[in-house]
Amino acid sequence: MSTHAPLDALTFDLDDTLWDNRPVMEHAENGHYAWLDEALAAWHGAHLDREGRYGERFPLAAYQARRLELAQRHPLRRGDFTWIREQTLAELLEEYGLPRSAARMWAAAAIDRFLDLRHRLSPYPEVEALLDDLRGRYRLAAITNGNADLTRLPLAAHFPVRIAAGEMLAPKPDARPFLAALARLGSAPSRALHVGDSWREDVLPASRLGMRVAWIDVHDDPERSLPAGVYRLRHVRELPGLLARLEAAAQGVFTPS
Template sequence: MPLDAITFDLDDTLWHNGPVMAHAEPTHYQWLAEQIDAHRGADATPLAEAFPLEAYQSIRASLMARFPLSRGDHSWIRERAMRELLTEHGLSSDEAAQWAAAGFEQFMALRHEVALYPEVVPMFDAWARRYRLGIITNGNVDVRRLSLDHHFDVIILAGEMHASKPDPRPFLSAVAQLGTQPYRALHVGDNWEEDVMAAQRLGMHAVWIDAKDEGERELPPRVHRVTHVRELPEVVARLDEQTR
């Protein structure tokens, strides 16, 4: 039977995410440090001096170890890390919570400054008339901020489910909500284990976006390799022919 559903990863599948995070990570923390320093006054130790960016990152790593079920919930980890850091810096619990929320919103604004590959929107415009479409991501991008949500029937943030990919649960949830069966669904992603093998083990078809050009390898059944999302329509058309 032909395909009737396609699910997608986001980061490094629909856009190049490295530059986005390289900008967002230091920029939002610099913003937070400037706000806190102004709030506490000139006599207080600057936040970046007491807690450089590396300290903030270390607190996030510690939280992931302390709360393993929440390690994939990047939004919770980031905001909780800022709260703990600011409390240790001398702010009250209420102040720390307020400024952590503001710092997280600053990060999220920067996090969504993505440049979609130019082929993405026309591809979705065409496929929305033919397939049911979904998102399965370990990240915390809010697709509604990208004006893409109208293309998708299902959006799953796996980390918030406490079931980050390659856990099968987000895939099974997507397939069920899309009203299909794994063998009639295709998942597209850049991560070999989290996207490709996780979907393939459930009986789904999978397309590996080999964005890093790791090279040809022996592919298991139902797995296809491309180097860019622009190659997807040809693969999908071929799969539709093969599965009729």
């Protein structure tokens, strides 16, 4: 890996890199499941009298456990989280006693609700201005294992290249999402830097390809040794400082760290 070649492309993870994803997912997880229970109770009183409430028969923990089981049954789809969720709901709703057509209808409606809640997120305050500046100097791409759809977010304007790794059946740490992004950006690994929070899904695959990596160490793991070309940041707001140092190094100019 060349750690001094000038950079022309940046690739970004999304969840927990550009925003805090934990509260977003907690709200979406609880919200869409509660919505489904309430909507089913209001829709089918006779079924409710006979079978009890859906949420009592299949509490949230049962839904979560079934998702893991379904992912094991369909390993090629394990990273397609939206598909996993919808298929799991359809299975549970059939077991609840709904005809298959109704089960699929309600599963799709619940997923629509989930995706609506999942996109009610706020990037870190610095992100909009940061990306606006960077896209004037680098080609930008997003690579995510999650089901955040950038076309539903204002941040889409900054990312002409968007890779949904799970939907392409190659979730990170698979190298293919990174290679696809670089191909669409017209860049090479030696001239690209990846920004992400996961050691396994961001740092390792990007580094192995020869990309440089800005690791957003959200869990504060100072004992982990860093390979050449991997740089530890505490927050994405520190990225401009790192890029300035790398640009200076590419020009043979010394700057203090």
